[in-house]
Amino acid sequence: MSSFNIVRVENVDEEKEDELLPTDDQGEPNVLEQSLGRTYEEFARYALHLYEYVQSLIETPIEDAPPLNFRAVLTRDLGFEKIFNFIYPTSNESFVHIYKGKMDAHGNYKVIEPRLPEEMSYLTGLVEEKFSLAVDEKVAAEIVENKEEVLKRIFESTVIPVAGLSGVREQGRTIFVSEELYQSLRYEIFTDKIGLGRIDTMMKDPYLEDISCNGLGSVFVEHKIFGSLKTNIEFLVREDLDAFITRICERVGKPVSRRRPIVDAALPDGSRLNVVFGDDVSRRGSNFTIRKFSKVPMSIVQLIKYGTLDERMAAYIWMMLESGMSMFICGETASGKTTTLNAVTVFIRPTARIVSIEDTPELFVPHPNWINEVTRRSETQTSSIELFDLLKSALRQRPNYIIVGEIRSREGNVAFQAIQTGHPVISTFHAANMQKLIQRITGDPINIPPTYVDNLNLVMFQSNVKNPKTNQLQRRVTAIHEIVGMDPVEKTYNFIELFSYDPITDKHTFRGIGNSYLLEYKVAPMKRLVHKDFRKIYDELELRAYLMKRLVEMKVEDYNEVYARISKIYENPYLTSMKVDDYSKKVIDKILRET
Ligand SMILES: Nc1ncnc2c1ncn2[C@@H]1O[C@H](COP(=O)(O)OP(=O)(O)OP(=O)(O)O)[C@@H](O)[C@H]1O
Numbered sequence: 334m335s336s337f338n339i340v341r342v343e344n345v346d347e348e349k350e351d352e353l354l355p356t357d358d359q360g361e362p363n364v365l366e367q368s369l370g371r372t373y374e375e376f377a378r379y380a381l382h383l384y385e386y387v388q389s390l391i392e393t394p395i396e397d398a399p400p401l402n403f404r405a406v407l408t409r410d411l412g413f414e415k416i417f418n419f420i421y422p423t424s425n426e427s428f429v430h431i432y433k434g435k436m437d438a439h440g441n442y443k444v445i446e447p448r449l450p451e452e453m454s455y456l457t458g459l460v461e462e463k464f465s466l467a468v469d470e471k472v473a474a475e476i477v478e479n480k481e482e483v484l485k486r487i488f489e490s491t492v493i494p495v496a497g498l499s500g501v502r503e504q505g506r507t508i509f510v511s512e513e514l515y516q517s518l519r520y521e522i523f524t525d526k527i528g529l530g531r532i533d534t535m536m537k538d539p540y541l542e543d544i545s546c547n548g549l550g551s552v553f554v555e556h557k558i559f560g561s562l563k564t565n566i567e568f569l570v571r572e573d574l575d576a577f578i579t580r581i582c583e584r585v586g587k588p589v590s591r592r593r594p595i596v597d598a599a600l601p602d603g604s605r606l607n608v609v610f611g612d613d614v615s616r617r618g619s620n621f622t623i624r625k626f627s628k629v630p631m632s633i634v635q636l637i638k639y640g641t642l643d644e645r646m647a648a649y650i651w652m653m654l655e656s657g658m659s660m661f662i663c664g665e666t667a668s669g670k671t672t673t674l675n676a677v678t679v680f681i682r683p684t685a686r687i688v689s690i691e692d693t694p695e696l697f698v699p700h701p702n703w704i705n706e707v708t709r710r711s712e713t714q715t716s717s718i719e720l721f722d723l724l725k726s727a728l729r730q731r732p733n734y735i736i737v738g739e740i741r742s743r744e745g746n747v748a749f750q751a752i753q754t755g756h757p758v759i760s761t762f763h764a765a766n767m768q769k770l771i772q773r774i775t776g777d778p779i780n781i782p783p784t785y786v787d788n789l790n791l792v793m794f795q796s797n798v799k800n801p802k803t804n805q806l807q808r809r810v811t812a813i814h815e816i817v818g819m820d821p822v823e824k825t826y827n828f829i830e831l832f833s834y835d836p837i838t839d840k841h842t843f844r845g846i847g848n849s850y851l852l853e854y855k856v857a858p859m860k861r862l863v864h865k866d867f868r869k870i871y872d873e874l875e876l877r878a879y880l881m882k883r884l885v886e887m888k889v890e891d892y893n894e895v896y897a898r899i900s901k902i903y904e905n906p907y908l909t910s911m912k913v914d915d916y917s918k919k920v921i922d923k924i925l926r927e928t
């Protein structure tokens with residue numbers, strides 16, 4: 334099965350057609366005569382189930398929803414409206430209908446797939462039977478090597494489509510079916526054996542952030558553009574749900590059981606799976622959450638563009654990471670901590686040796702000298718390798734930076750030892766504010782002596798903020814703090830909130846020149862600036878902010894491209910020590926354009 338590259342589908346003509354839509358008396362496009370555009374027609378030509386689905390919608394439109402629209406590609410602005418009605422492809426065969434009418438409390442997410450009709454579902458069993466006849470030892474060995482290819486071969490020799498055939502005919506090892514049944518049968522078998530069965534379309538949907546099933550009932554998704562949506566995928570029977578979960582866990586080699594009810598694993602595409610199994614631990618029955626993984630992480634330029642932070646904050650983090658400062662990115666679950674962590678690693682000097690350690694592979698480091706280590710959990714305590722062990726061994730690998738996916742437990746203590754011995758650390762951490770953070774790092778099980786807290790230099794807080802105008806959830810960095818140290822007499826901690834966020838204006842503010850302890854007392858000395866010249870360090874901040882702003886304007890958004898530009902600046906260190914004036918801006922523009 335070839336996977337369909339959604340980005341390649343041109344949508345331009347469709348936009349033009351939209352303008353020419355026939356309208357009814359109120360000037361609203363008339364849905365019955367509405368053309369859904371060229372891309373829709375191309376898909377519908379062979380995806381009969383899509384065509385039928387759309388026909389049924391044209392006959393019975395969604396109440397109080399805007400006219401139906403087919404989009405090959407979704408854009409962020411579509412999410413500004415409170416009501417919506419779109420269909421988009423997630424592969425050649427699977428589509429998604431998302432809609433919300435005026436009366437709906439919750440947006441809906443409906444999967445459109447070529448599934449077998451209920452009365453034909455026995456066919457999958459029949460195909461399995463024939464398969465078992467076709468699989469001998471040799472084939473079984475091949476399956477291990479190349480499951481998809483072999484499965485395709487066996488399927489094509491077992492099931493034969495016959496145009497116009499009604500019903501099913503069986504002959505020896507072969508089954509003859511109509512073309513329509515053939516498409517559905519192939520879809521059922523492949524999504525079950527290669528994909529993830531009922532949630533396969535959601536797994537393929539590039540616009541989803543999370544898929545969550547909180548027990549019996551509907552599965553919910555978090556959509557990048559339309560927020561939380563209720564899906565038409567449901568688990569109504571406990572045994573069904575448990576069987577589904579058991580299967581995925583077996584697939585990823587982390588079997589779940591009542592004795593071992595909690596599983597944290599990486600799915601084949603890199604997404605993160607969390608399972609709580611059975612009803613002793615979880616009252617509404619088993620549940621699971623999948624945090625979708627995107628292959629190329631979001632870049633710092635995209636984060637600036639989305640307003641997560643501003644260009645001066647990015648410039649500041651750049652100077653901090655260039656100077657070997659240690660930083661924690663804090664915030665609640667799904668506030669975008671890991672995303673920000675991945676985005677800022679481009680600021681570390683390209684020649685640095687970086688060791689990253691984590692429980693589930695989520696970190697992405699573009700540097701050539703990167704060692705990526707992932708913990709291993711096993712039934713017996715002795716063969717498990719924990720973050721704690723990896724971090725201890727990382728110290729012997731002479732890294733210039735250590736990146737820890739998330740610090741939760743006693744590895745936090747080792748992290749502080751690492752910083753102490755000259756190996757800066759960046760990590761994410763669950764804490765809502767400075768007080769909570771300090772409580773947690775000085776308390777059990779991390780147990781950092783209070784006077785050592787200032788080994789950590791920077792703390793960034795991130796949060797999910799609701800935009801009152803669009804109702805969309807937005808990730809915002811809400812503050813960056815510099816830790817100055819503990820006052821041993823007063824037993825209080827000194828820290829400076831250098832950057833803050835105003836939710837009313839949705840803007841970030843900088844405390845201004847003369848307020849950064851780290852720039853003046855840590856970074857400036859490294860650049861051999863004497864204190865009376867401290868202004869120069871703020872000049873440099875402004876120049877880098879200009880540079881980041883230019884990257885946004887030049888739309889250099891791809892993660893690897895951003896890394897390439899930053900690397901270029903590292904190759905020309907004189908650039909960043911220039912005065913901010915028209916000349917230096919011109920030089921910078923030239924270098925950025927040449928890369
Ligand atoms: N700045 C951002 N703008 C838009 N979407 C974002 C942003 N940051 C993260 N996301 C999206 O939000 C989801 C959660 O992000 P991420 O995994 O980084 O959160 P997290 O805080 O590390 O969560 P957890 O606490 O579970 O580790 C991801 O699907 C990601 O694509």
Ligand SMILES: [Mg+2]
Nearest residue numbers: 670671739761
């Ligand atoms: Mg995370």
